[in-house]
Amino acid sequence: MIKAIYVNLPVEDLDRSRSFWTKLGFSFNESFSDDKGLCLMLNDGSIYAMLLKKEFFSTFTNRPVADHNTTQVLLAIEVDSRQKVDEMVKTALENGATRYREAADHGWMYYDCIADPDGHQWEIMYSDPTQIPS
Template identity: 75%
Template sequence: MKVKSIFVNLPIKDLKKTRDFWTKLGFSFNEQFSDDKALCLVLNDGLIYCMLITHEMFSTFTNRPIADETTTQVLIAIQVDSREQVDEIVKLAIENGATRYRESADHGWMYYDCFADLDGHQWEIMFTDPTQMQQ
């Protein structure tokens, strides 16, 4: 089994603030899948996307209550190319309204840092160096 791509769907409160936040972090959007109810955040074009959907629209996809920023239902971990990129993304996120929910961790072969975005979704930004892994 192999999937072609993945779309993670997350509820958001404010489209404009969300667009501004992710743009300031250096990310882009697929405008073909973005409108006044949702944004398609490009994580890896052609493979990985995050649909950031207004609460009103998101509620049409589920019969369960939408979790608020005081609960955790998913941790979204994304891998980047360097430790410096981890630090830069987290720094920009915090400067633009995100909050830190735990400190960074350095395991030698894996380094990561974390933030909660404007809607409380928890993101882990990580760099891994397979050459540092224990055999």
């Protein structure tokens, strides 16, 4: 059984990353944050994103690090409502994110897609499994 997940992502500017995610309502575990990286708490106790300076991130791999022009991973986070999806995307866009795809509404699932200031692609989603067509 998995106790927690830490997604490691390269970033250019830690201050910009801290400001961006704070404005979206998230906080950081300062015990795991320093001048090389930030520990973004997506769900305290179980899901974290380690936002690591690109130079530091590159010490963990023997492969080239993806840049803003490539996609290496898509990250999806689920929130409590469609309204929360729209609110988060609006705030993200106002604070340096870009939209890489238009929102999609499948009835039982709704999501919108942003790239954060470092180019990482995030799907902010809401789903209601009771509404899945049978």
